[in-house]
Amino acid sequence: MAHWLFKSEPNVFSFEKLTAEKTTDWSGVRNHSAKLNMMAMKLGERGFFYHSNEGKAVVGIVEISALYRLDRSDESGKFGMVDIKAVEPLPRPVTLEAVKAEPRLAKMALVANSRLSVQPVTDEEWAIVCEMGGLVQRGAKRAKAPA
């Protein structure tokens, strides 16, 4: 399963708002790389929700709840959207600063291609950010507690 990252300015559309509304269509994307990423998304795949400008942190987990389809707000007819739904907030938001400070995340699109609004996240990056955020993934190997 692939993983993703959605960026949003919290004063425009925050994770809290998504949680309250349960689900939303991710319309308004007008970038071809972001479009290609959305076209590759499958139902049930998960992504991070990142707050840009204010907060600058990964704050929650979302799930793809509807596949790519045309965005009717786009007059050119070229761009589309998926639906996402809120899954859960991160116990501890992972700030951009923390991501930049983690060498294993140096290639993450959030750092390397900061302007892309819908990004792919590798499995390794996903696991690292989840761990930093205080989420233990199902099936993930856990370090043994000290005796």
Next chain:
DNA sequence: GCCAACGTTGGC
């Protein structure tokens, strides 16, 4: 509020 980075547009 500034400005660097990047994508898009449009003239040629």
Next chain:
DNA sequence: GCCAACGTTGGC
């Protein structure tokens, strides 16, 4: 089809 100009994003 190239590339300069312009607009937008987003970190600082």
